[in-house]
Amino acid sequence: MAVNPIVSSVDPITFEILSHRVYQIAKEMGSTLERVGGTVNTTQMHDYMASLYLANGDVLSAGDAMGWHVACAGFAVKRIIERFENDGGINPDDIFLLNDPYVAAIHQSDVYMISPIHFNAKLMGWSATFVHVMDIGAMSPGGNSPGATEISHEGVRIPGIKLIERERMRRDVFDAITNMTRQPVHALFEQFGPELVTAVSREMLNYSESILRKRIAEIPDGTWSETGSIHAGDTWNVHVTLNKRGERLLFDFTGSSPQAKKGINLPYHATFGACYEAILSTMAYDLPKNHGALNPIEVIAPPGTVVNSIPPAPVSLNTTSGGSTAKFVANAVITQMLATSEKWRGEVMALNVGHRLARHAGVNQHGNYYVSTLSEGALDGTGARSYRDGDDTGDGLSSHNIEWLEANFPLLYLFRRNIKGGGGAGKYRGGAGSESALTVHDAPEGKIKGVALGVAGLRNSGQGLFGGYPGAPSLLMLTEGARVEETIAEDMSPDQLDDLGGRSSLLPYCEFDLGRNDVLYMRMASGGGYGDPLEREPQRVLRDVEDGVVSRQEVRDIYGVAIDGDEPALNLGATEKLRAGLRKERLQEKI
Amino acid sequence: MRHPLRENIEISDASGTDTICCRRCGFQYCRADQDWREFCKSRLLPSHNAGDLMSLLDGQYLLRQLYCPSCAALVDTDFVEKQQQDTGGT
Numbered sequence: 001m002a003v004n005p006i007v008s009s010v011d012p013i014t015f016e017i018l019s020h021r022v023y024q025i026a027k028e029m030g031s032t033l034e035r036v037g038g039t040v041n042t043t044q045m046h047d048y049m050a051s052l053y054l055a056n057g058d059v060l061s062a063g064d065a066m067g068w069h070v071a072c073a074g075f076a077v078k079r080i081i082e083r084f085e086n087d088g089g090i091n092p093d094d095i096f097l098l099n100d101p102y103v104a105a106i107h108q109s110d111v112y113m114i115s116p117i118h119f120n121a122k123l124m125g126w127s128a129t130f131v132h133v134m135d136i137g138a139m140s141p142g143g144n145s146p147g148a149t150e151i152s153h154e155g156v157r158i159p160g161i162k163l164i165e166r167e168r169m170r171r172d173v174f175d176a177i178t179n180m181t182r183q184p185v186h187a188l189f190e191q192f193g194p195e196l197v198t199a200v201s202r203e204m205l206n207y208s209e210s211i212l213r214k215r216i217a218e219i220p221d222g223t224w225s226e227t228g229s230i231h232a233g234d235t236w237n238v239h240v241t242l243n244k245r246g247e248r249l250l251f252d253f254t255g256s257s258p259q260a261k262k263g264i265n266l267p268y269h270a271t272f273g274a275c276y277e278a279i280l281s282t283m284a285y286d287l288p289k290n291h292g293a294l295n296p297i298e299v300i301a302p303p304g305t306v307v308n309s310i311p312p313a314p315v316s317l318n319t320t321s322g323g324s325t326a327k328f329v330a331n332a333v334i335t336q337m338l339a340t341s342e343k344w345r346g347e348v349m350a351l352n353v354g355h356r357l358a359r360h361a362g363v364n365q366h367g368n369y370y371v372s373t374l375s376e377g378a379l380d381g382t383g384a385r386s387y388r389d390g391d392d393t394g395d396g397l398s399s400h401n402i403e404w405l406e407a408n409f410p411l412l413y414l415f416r417r418n419i420k421g422g423g424g425a426g427k428y429r430g431g432a433g434s435e436s437a438l439t440v441h442d443a444p445e446g447k448i449k450g451v452a453l454g455v456a457g458l459r460n461s462g463q464g465l466f467g468g469y470p471g472a473p474s475l476l477m478l479t480e481g482a483r484v485e486e487t488i489a490e491d492m493s494p495d496q497l498d499d500l501g502g503r504s505s506l507l508p509y510c511e512f513d514l515g516r517n518d519v520l521y522m523r524m525a526s527g528g529g530y531g532d533p534l535e536r537e538p539q540r541v542l543r544d545v546e547d548g549v550v551s552r553q554e555v556r557d558i559y560g561v562a563i564d565g566d567e568p569a570l571n572l573g574a575t576e577k578l579r580a581g582l583r584k585e586r587l588q589e590k591i
Numbered sequence: 592m593r594h595p596l597r598e599n600i601e602i603s604d605a606s607g608t609d610t611i612c613c614r615r616c617g618f619q620y621c622r623a624d625q626d627w628r629e630f631c632k633s634r635l636l637p638s639h640n641a642g643d644l645m646s647l648l649d650g651q652y653l654l655r656q657l658y659c660p661s662c663a664a665l666v667d668t669d670f671v672e673k674q675q676q677d678t679g680g681t
Contacts, residue, residue, distance in 0.1 A: 220594065421644055466597040466667070469641045470641060473648075526644075584663070586663040
């Protein structure tokens with residue numbers, strides 16, 4: 001498809017000023033949303049989205065939001081237009097609400113608020129936000145329902161309603177939202193005029209699209225495939241083949257497993273959004289995030305599969321299962337593709353698919369019923385890159401502050417720290433990841449309810465790249481009847497699980513009770529390594545030992561590095577011999 | 592002309608035809624239209640060989656590694672289902 005020349009009708013300086021101003025408005029929308037948010041997901045995890053759209057629903061500017069939701073909210077705007085354009089009308093000051101996964105959302109907990117932007121009574125665009133709300137009337141508290149077998153078990157589904165009608169607006173409740181979304185855009189139209197703003201908007205899309213197409217065209221044509229596994233009782237596979245021809249990318253999910261009677265399924269637009277996000281984070285991270293970056297890609301997902309489910313398949317668990325896996329495989333094939341380009345191979349990194357977290361609900365120490373999130377999943381270790389180690393803790397989201405959590409909920413953290421021996425070995429090591437343990441404390445009912453989420457593949461939890469070892473998988477474990485209170489009463493720190501005793505069991509997707517002297521242990525996935533660990537600089541291995549993130553056994557058996565003494569010291573001569581021996585061993589093994 | 596395939600493997604036409612080679616020692620795996628994996632030295636190891644925390648996967652998965660047959664450079668590491676290996680699957 002031919003793309004218009006960059007900035008054809010607007011002078012470059014005006015284009016730069018207005019395009020950045022539009023981006024800044026979207027960014028401010030997100031900041032405002034975070035400040036007025038009422039749940040940990042919005043205020044601390046950054047699990048939200050705020051973006052601007054053109055009058056037809058195409059993405060205009062995504063601010064700093066997650067690409068996944070940016071694409072899905074675009075679908076939501078188009079559904080609102082279809083539904084209300086000739087029936088009910090789209091008026092200034094209307095606000096629409098939508099959370100139906102079989103219309104545009106990802107699962108019911110993700111609620112979109114969509115508002116038209118009019119100037120001089122003409123529809124000029126849309127603002128859309130999403131937050132993950134803490135309860136939606138589903139079987140399980142928090143909305144993610146491990147026991148659901150169809151979508152009717154997973155809470156209210158709203159395919160699009162006019163929540164605020166022009167003449168019936170609850171300004172006391174909604175002023176915060178309307179002020180943050182529409183007024184800056186009005187000022188833009190008033191200052192520069194609707195014609196110029198519209199022209200710049202069009203050029204912003206052309207700009208992103210033309211540069212992305214050029215980048216794609218520079219890479220050798222080819223085909224790459226990847227399979228990810230979802231382990232949730234049974235195993236479901238998400239398979240994708242990426243076909244790159246000229247300046248087009250086709251993601252074909254043919255070969256993925258049939259949809260499940262468990263909420264791991266993704267509707268089509270969520271699978272599409274996963275591919276869009278993969279492009280944004282690899283080849284277009286420096287471009288304006290808009291519909292232009294979406295045009296060069298096509299996504300095929302056969303209906304009735306885990307990546308294009310049809311009603312009544314449940315979806316409430318999909319962000320930590322089907323969604324994580326679709327994003328993983330989409331990024332994996334792009335990584336393989338980029339590795340074949342001398343220009344782009346430096347951008348590749350090992351990938352992570354082990355996102356896990358838990359909801360918790362009950363009566364808190366202040367006597368109020370609550371539902372909230374343990375967002376430890378944001379503390380995954382990231383994969384190694386072609387030129388450096390992964391980050392020991394870091395994910396697309398953020399994690400809650402422990403002091404804040406303990407002040408608001410009846411929980412006590414025993415520890416939160418980096419994992420020893422978790423990061424995948426390699427020339428560059430995967431991020432260590434984190435582990436946390438907590439128990440109930442000052443709970444009026446003596447216990448709380450928990451919901452364990454996320455088991456997107458033990459096998460490729462933190463996948464290594466090009467010889468790099470995989471990172472340790474994430475897991476949730478419940479230990480009942482541990483000696484927690486006794487240990488604390490003895491002025492000892494309860495930071496070694498093995499010393500606390502009790503009966504331990506792994507938690508798949510499930511509900512559970514957390515009572516006194518029970519411990520919830522959450523280990524977040526470590527990142528995969530990059531390249532051959534025998535090529536890692538010995539000095540880096542020594543630093544890993546000093547930092548306590550690799551064991552002496554790993555150092556010797558996997559990295560082939562000799563470190564002597566209780567005060568770790570490198571022995572380079574012995575290291576050379578050790579590595580020669582390990583290489584010899586590799587070739588002596590029978591094929 | 593050369594272009595990379597991954598960290599330790601590249602495509603080179605130095606011998607007159609496009610050939611997949613080791614970037615470390617120059618060993619020629621195969622022609623560019625063949626699957627280089629079939630020409631690697633391979634080992635299947637218990638999962639815990641990737642670290643103690645991987646023992647969770649023992650019995651269910653095996654650690655498969657592929658090496659350059661000449662210089663023993665590690666070119667791929669993956670987990671494969673043990674059951675598939677036991678029954679001769681791929």
